[in-house]
Amino acid sequence: MILDIINKKRLGKELSYKEIDYFFNGYLDGQITDYQMSSLLMAICINGMTDEETFSLTKIFIDSGDILDFSDIEGIKVDKHSTGGIGDKTTLIIAPIVASLGIPVIKMSGRGLGYTGGTIDKIESIPGFKINLKESDIRQQVMDIGIVLTGQTKDLVPMDKVIYALRDVTATVSSIPLIASSIMSKKIASGADKILIDVKYGSGALLKTKEEAKELSSLMKKIGEVYGREVRTIISDMNVPLGRCIGNAIEVEEAIEVLKGKEDSNNLYSLCIDLATEMVSMGKEIPNEDAKKLVIESIDNGKALKKFKELVEYQKGNIKGIKISDKTISIKSEENGEIKKINALELGKLALALGAGKLKKNDRIDHSVGIKLNKLVGDSVKKGDILMTLYVKNDTLDVNIDDIFTIE
Ligand code: URA
Numbered sequence: 001m002i003l004d005i006i007n008k009k010r011l012g013k014e015l016s017y018k019e020i021d022y023f024f025n026g027y028l029d030g031q032i033t034d035y036q037m038s039s040l041l042m043a044i045c046i047n048g049m050t051d052e053e054t055f056s057l058t059k060i061f062i063d064s065g066d067i068l069d070f071s072d073i074e075g076i077k078v079d080k081h082s083t084g085g086i087g088d089k090t091t092l093i094i095a096p097i098v099a100s101l102g103i104p105v106i107k108m109s110g111r112g113l114g115y116t117g118g119t120i121d122k123i124e125s126i127p128g129f130k131i132n133l134k135e136s137d138i139r140q141q142v143m144d145i146g147i148v149l150t151g152q153t154k155d156l157v158p159m160d161k162v163i164y165a166l167r168d169v170t171a172t173v174s175s176i177p178l179i180a181s182s183i184m185s186k187k188i189a190s191g192a193d194k195i196l197i198d199v200k201y202g203s204g205a206l207l208k209t210k211e212e213a214k215e216l217s218s219l220m221k222k223i224g225e226v227y228g229r230e231v232r233t234i235i236s237d238m239n240v241p242l243g244r245c246i247g248n249a250i251e252v253e254e255a256i257e258v259l260k261g262k263e264d265s266n267n268l269y270s271l272c273i274d275l276a277t278e279m280v281s282m283g284k285e286i287p288n289e290d291a292k293k294l295v296i297e298s299i300d301n302g303k304a305l306k307k308f309k310e311l312v313e314y315q316k317g318n319i320k321g322i323k324i325s326d327k328t329i330s331i332k333s334e335e336n337g338e339i340k341k342i343n344a345l346e347l348g349k350l351a352l353a354l355g356a357g358k359l360k361k362n363d364r365i366d367h368s369v370g371i372k373l374n375k376l377v378g379d380s381v382k383k384g385d386i387l388m389t390l391y392v393k394n395d396t397l398d399v400n401i402d403d404i405f406t407i408e
Pocket residue numbers: 082083084173178179180182183206
């Protein structure tokens with residue numbers, strides 16, 4: 001049976017619900033080995049899955065753990081997810097914006113994957129911030145202040161945790177049906193009424209092309225239909241990093257700047273406005289143009305920032321304790337010209353080398369290190385101008401400027 005299933009997918013044939021269930025639950029129970037599961041995942045990666053197969057896999061994922069129910073909490077709960085990128089701190093900005101407008105936000109976030117950072121790692125740079133909340137704490141907090149930012153509860157889609165860990169080390173992450181079922185199972189199991197997905201493409205994203213991002217987006221909407229959840233998507237460019245900062249503490253500080261109304265943040269401010277607009281439009285069931293006005297107002301009148309501070313305080317974080325390394329290295333331009341490109345993936349790799357992410361499972365993240373871009377695409381530079389500042393622990397570091405900046 002095990003080999004028949006692998007062979008069937010290797011030949012590009014459609015698997016039944018029963019076969020998918022047998023295989024994935026068999027893996028969870030320890031009956032199917034890592035190498036057998038890896039073979040099937042690779043066959044899925046290469047030959048894809050039909051919509052029916054993806055729906056089956058999503059259901060099997062959801063059924064592997066708890067299904068949270070927040071229907072007793074008043075208001076439409078809108079959740080947001082990003083497929084992952086470099087410098088993506090949008091959750092820290094849009095969750096308080098949306099909550100400040102009276103829409104309950106229960107945001108369960110993840111840690112970094114590969115070169116992409118995770119919101120939970122970032123928020124942990126606020127000393128004391130509690131990220132492992134139980135369902136009862138989450139419920140109480142939403143009722144008290146209308147916003148929660150926490151790691152996923154232990155039993156939320158446990159199958160995704162083990163499959164994701166295996167995908168991460170077998171080059172089987174970038175499969176559209178596997179990404180769709182992984183994301184949508186978590187969103188549905190976490191009790192969201194409506195879902196917004198920021199689908200990223202480009203060098204710093206899991207999917208490299210806009211076409212793939214569109215395909216993923218339409219598949220996730222179809223899964224949403226099966227479960228009666230409205231799903232909206234924004235397809236966004238991750239060829240360049242989001243904002244100017246990459247790291248952990250440094251990204252929290254950048255998020256706070258945007259909440260204070262700082263628009264000069266590369267593409268970050270505008271993407272946050274777009275994402276928050278979709279969430280508010282879904283949460284209040286109003287047209288986007290009305291939602292956008294409310295979103296901008298909540299930044300301009302300080303309510304979004306106030307909500308962020310309330311969130312941090314409620315979860316016992318000490319915002320004043322955020323620490324960015326005071327040891328810096330300035331990376332300077334070696335030529336005159338205009339910045340044509342900034343490679344997000346290379347910046348992700350550099351952030352990882354600085355210690356802002358994990359290379360191995362047991363590595364410790366240094367929240368104080370990071371990168372701040374001083375120049376952006378389109379800026380003209382002169383020889384000797386600072387292109388970026390690195391906040392480091394060690395002075396010695398090899399940086400190949402040409403891998404990151406294309407200056408012509
Ligand atoms: N994010 C997820 O949660 N799962 C994936 O498979 C990819 C990105």
